[in-house]
Amino acid sequence: MTSSGPVKEMASVSSTNAESARDAARRPHRPARKAWRLHYSRRIQLWGVSFVLPTLLFFAVFKYGPMVWAVELSFTSYDMVSSPRGIGLENFESLAADPIFRQSLFNTIVYIAGSTALITLVGLALALAISTAVPGARYCMSAMFLTNLMPILAVCLVWRFLLHPYGLVNQLLAPFGVDRVDWLTDSATAMPAIIFVTVWRFAPYFMVVFLAGLLAIPDDYYEAAQLDGANAGRRFWHVTLPLLAPMIFFVIVVSALLSARIFLMPYIITGGGPGNATRVLSMLIYETGFSYMKMGRAAAISVVLFTIMMVFTFLQMRIFMNREQV
């Protein structure tokens, strides 16, 4: 970092500086100055490239390369003991005919949609609650933020106990007349339970993001709206929401990407059960590849998951870009 680089640079830059200054003084010759600037800007460019290069190389090895390889593998049958055998579209055909894959696909989409929507709504609601500037709001915010920092495995273990038929959640709900609910073993409530835990874990992060956005809205806007006779609801709808729109878009995109890759929560809390009610694609990829040693098939599922993420992202960009333009 210290080395002769910058010093040498300083020297060369200052020497060329001195040179060109003398040149300029002697004859205000455009070409010399231009040459100096080009040479200089080229060097700056190279610095920029070299700053970005390590990251690009890293992604080439650990992201792009593997994704290309995944696509390649998805057309093979590969159990790692013998070399890959090309089988064309068979993996995809067999997945399409496989009810477990279809169920996992459905579960993943439901999960992404449900989590994203609820995380955004709950995050926004929490941010609004905190932004009412009640004394001590900041401590409440920090406390809630802790749920986002807690190790995700601890989150899963704790909620697995809390959601047990005899667990704390049912006990707390009992006075409200809620009879025993088998949250994690009833196929109707298993996925909602996982979505609930997801929201619990991720909403506080987005609460903070929204909060920053809310705080950035100048009070004048609200005052102006109030003068115009708008009540709190309309102020929210006509002032807050439009100004928060880019942030909302950001939150939706990011939480969709986070939900698409979820693995640990269904794996630990319900094991994908009951039956296949909470089996998501990431779990299926892991099981197909590492329990059944079918790498080609697992790669095919990966391709599907990637496609879903792409589709979701582009869809959202479509929807929100348009609205922004309007």
Next chain:
Amino acid sequence: MARGKAHAAYRIWAHSRRWLGLMALLALTVGFVFPILWMVTTSFQAGEKMFQLTTEWIPSVLHPENYPNAWSRANFTQYFINSAIVSIAVMAGNIVFCTLAGYGLAKFRFPGDRFVLLAILSTLMLPLEVTLVPTFLVIHQFGWMNTYQGIIGPLLIDAFGVFLMRQSILSIPTDYIEAARIDGAGELRILLQIIVPQCLPALAVLAIFSFRDSWDQFLWPLTVVSLDQYRTYNLGLVQFGEDYGNPPTEQMAIAVLATIPVFVLFWVLQRLVNKGFGLSGLK
């Protein structure tokens, strides 16, 4: 006269609304946070009590021996050391490379820079869960199964961090940089003495989240590690729960211990993190 009374009434109402609001907020917070509290109280509970039909909220008898007992049942010292090595390395890697790349993308114009930005952001759609099988094969090719570099490798740089640093550095006035260049400062010196100090809040956010994300990693170590001495605490904790006869209360004890490092890091960086989120204006 009536006005005075109305005014007083209004003041009382406004005041109590304040306190009601605080009560509501507190209730919401407690409702949110109670699982964390439950985790802590359960870690001091007797193992027997876990199997009863009604939960004993506050343990009648504290059992701090759950902690040393749990620790001794498996090789947790090694597991936590492994996790620490991985998480610190990933945090450092992110800090260094995301800052470099973020700076390069924010303040430098070179042919294809838009494309590079898009390319890097698009890796957000290529998480480990999607690239699991080929990444595993790549690590296997490198001979990095059951090694620290094997676990750290794919986690080292996160596109989100690049995005974060880029946004943060964008807001640094380019004039500073230009001026420094004219003064003859080298690029690295500019980076270290001008850029970095100005984006400390973003760096704090990057540090805490990259640490937390690698501290949370489960699927990747599960795939790459089969030997006990390289297990991260996550793998150890899950196996702990699967081994015969380990009480869930002890599992909670380890979970509490695992939570502490992340909380401590957050507490240390808190002010910076708040600034990083743009929340310094919050009361």
Next chain:
Amino acid sequence: MTNKSTSRNSRKVTRRTLVQGMGAAGLGATMGAPFAGRAFGQAKAPVKLAFWTFENPQQRPWIHKRVKLYMEQNPHVTVDFQWFPFGDLGKKISVGFATGTAPEGFVSQDWFMPTWMDKGLLAPLDVQRLGYPTYDAFTNDFAAAFVKGATQDGKVYGYPLWFYGFCNYLNTKQFKEVGLDPDKDWPKDWNQFGEVAKKLTIRDGNKFTRQGFKFAMHAAQWTMIQFNPILITHGGQWFDASGKCTINNAAGVKAMTARASLARQYGAEDPADSIATNPLPQMDWLKERCSMFWCHPIPLGAIKSQNEKMLAERYFKPVQYPGVEPGKGISTTYGFNLVVNARAPKDKQEALQDLYKFIMSDLIDCWKDTAPFSLARKSGWADNPAVKEFPDVAEIIKAKDQGVFLPRSVVYTELADAVHRGVQKIMLTNADIKTTLDEVAAEVDRASANYKKG
């Protein structure tokens, strides 16, 4: 003359050469002997082995103990001893084989033998190295049906270690509480089983203070172990002769209905309560939350660590499984083989076989540490007083001798997962049995078809 002298010379040379030769040979012999001696006793090249097994609080430490003892007696051998949860070992070995990081030696759960052998991943063992004069001497020392899974084409691929059957473990105190006599009234057929379980159940609203009987619901492996005998006693089969899964035929449906009857018909079980809190449902039995439980032989130490009173007052007892006909119950059996990785170099394979011979050379010590897990070998332990004196050992051995194996199949993992999911659907979401079993069979057939395609 020259000839004579030459010949004499040559004779002399020859004699000298001979003497020299003999001397040299003698010297070589004397010098060679210590070398030879060291080669067979001391100056051996160091051998490093990796050995993996599954976790069990009694079995794993015993194997570890024997391995450590072997290393003490054979200092040139170092063994890296690793263990994994019972349900994970197969997967770890698979991935290990795939990545070339599999251990040189490991304990193979019996139901995985077809998978390893089909792919040629196990090395044939030298029975003489293991201490048996002939192949037949080896196979005769084990139960025929069990050793069949470890042998192929006249070669031996596994050295059977443990082999045991499951029993129905009763909490005799709770039996007596509800007016039943554990010696006479233990369930001998399915009707009686349901009725007894019902009698033992104590409910509190829609919660269970005590379940009469409990099935393990937490892992595919246990689902298989517990459903296997039910299927067979009801006349069902896992696969037919062509390899098609037949779990969904009439017998299979009958079997699954019987399994579900504990909860559905007799109200004696709470399937939702067996997940999430206990990694091992035997815990529920040990903590007296259920009165009966089908389990492998339970070591006294395990009982003591969870419920000292139960051990001290001896209010537990293993009995045979209920049958479709009274007294004709069969239990499920499985076992473990010591195996060698076919890709290990020759010297490591030999070292491993020596290690295995040593491990198996003191089965009484094994019984002392791991009783009542019964051993696969016929000779060398069953007649020992330590064995004969173990409480209820007759029942335990009877279960082993009369039990039925887990199905040996190359798609065992897929089969277990499919059955496990099916059982979850049936027991937790009240799904229709026939429909669910059809799905399970279809899933297994797909897996078999995929496997054949390679």
